[in-house]
Amino acid sequence: MRLIFARPKGQNKINPFNFIRLMKSFFKTTAFVVSAGAAISLSSCDDKSNVSDVKLANTNDSISYALGVSVGNSFDQMDLKDMNYETFLRGIKDRMDSTAAMELEEAEMFLQQEFRRMQTEKSSGNKVKNDEFLANNRNTEGVQVTPSGVQYKVVTAGSGEFPGPNDTVICHYRGTLIDGKEFDSSIGGEPAEMPLGRMIPGFKEGLMAMQKGGKYMMYIPAELGYGDQERGPIPGNSTLIFEIELFDIRKAQ
Numbered sequence: 499m500r501l502i503f504a505r506p507k508g509q510n511k512i513n514p515f516n517f518i519r520l521m522k523s524f525f526k527t528t529a530f531v532v533s534a535g536a537a538i539s540l541s542s543c544d545d546k547s548n549v550s551d552v553k554l555a556n557t558n559d560s561i562s563y564a565l566g567v568s569v570g571n572s573f574d575q576m577d578l579k580d581m582n583y584e585t586f587l588r589g590i591k592d593r594m595d596s597t598a599a600m601e602l603e604e605a606e607m608f609l610q611q612e613f614r615r616m617q618t619e620k621s622s623g624n625k626v627k628n629d630e631f632l633a634n635n636r637n638t639e640g641v642q643v644t645p646s647g648v649q650y651k652v653v654t655a656g657s658g659e660f661p662g663p664n665d666t667v668i669c670h671y672r673g674t675l676i677d678g679k680e681f682d683s684s685i686g687g688e689p690a691e692m693p694l695g696r697m698i699p700g701f702k703e704g705l706m707a708m709q710k711g712g713k714y715m716m717y718i719p720a721e722l723g724y725g726d727q728e729r730g731p732i733p734g735n736s737t738l739i740f741e742i743e744l745f746d747i748r749k750a751q
Contacts, residue, residue: 621734658710
């Protein structure tokens with residue numbers, strides 16, 4: 499996914515506000531007016547022991563259930579584990595019946611405020627854990643620290659040239675969080691070709707300290723990564739841990 503670019507192009511978590519607008523449009527245009535005789539088979543799930551035993555007798559049932567699966571996936575990505583599903587379904591019905599207790603604009607404003615609050619709380623808690631990790635990690639044998647705060651450990655020393663700030667590097671890398679969760683990797687495919695001018699500051703700085711042929715472990719503080727902003731699978735205030743092997747350097751023209 500190349501999330502280490504300064505402007506990552508990987509998938510982000512669902513934006514609840516765009517999702518609301520999408521669902522509003524869907525309900526308005528379809529109104530669930532479908533043929534009851536065209537049932538959709540889900541036989542491909544029959545071999546799974548943990549699959550729901552829901553009965554989908556017709557297309558209307560299948561569309562309804564498919565929407566529920568899609569919405570549930572969105573809630574899962576937004577970490578909404580404690581939803582009041584009865585109230586949620588009541589909100590859908592009331593909106594479609596034009597009897598909702600909230601205007602759409604009011605609902606969207608409320609959600610925006612709540613999601614911002616939730617993200618801030620999550621990010622603040624994450625900062626404490628990640629700051630503690632870096633404070634302990636800097637005392638680990640073999641770990642060196644740059645003036646800006648990037649921590650790195652030489653696994654295999656290189657012997658070639660160093661990359662320049664505008665060069666393109668050819669490398670393999672694996673990125674994880676402090677809990678070991680992998681968020682990005684080039685391993686298993688072709689080595690990545692990455693222009694350093696487009697990398698996040700900490701990744702760029704770390705690579706410029708490597709020699710061709712070297713393999714490093716790198717620990718990038720959030721302020722040299724994505725800061726307090728959530729980026730796809732990367733929570734706000736996250737330390738980025740990379741295992742990097744530098745194969746070659748393409749010098750800037």
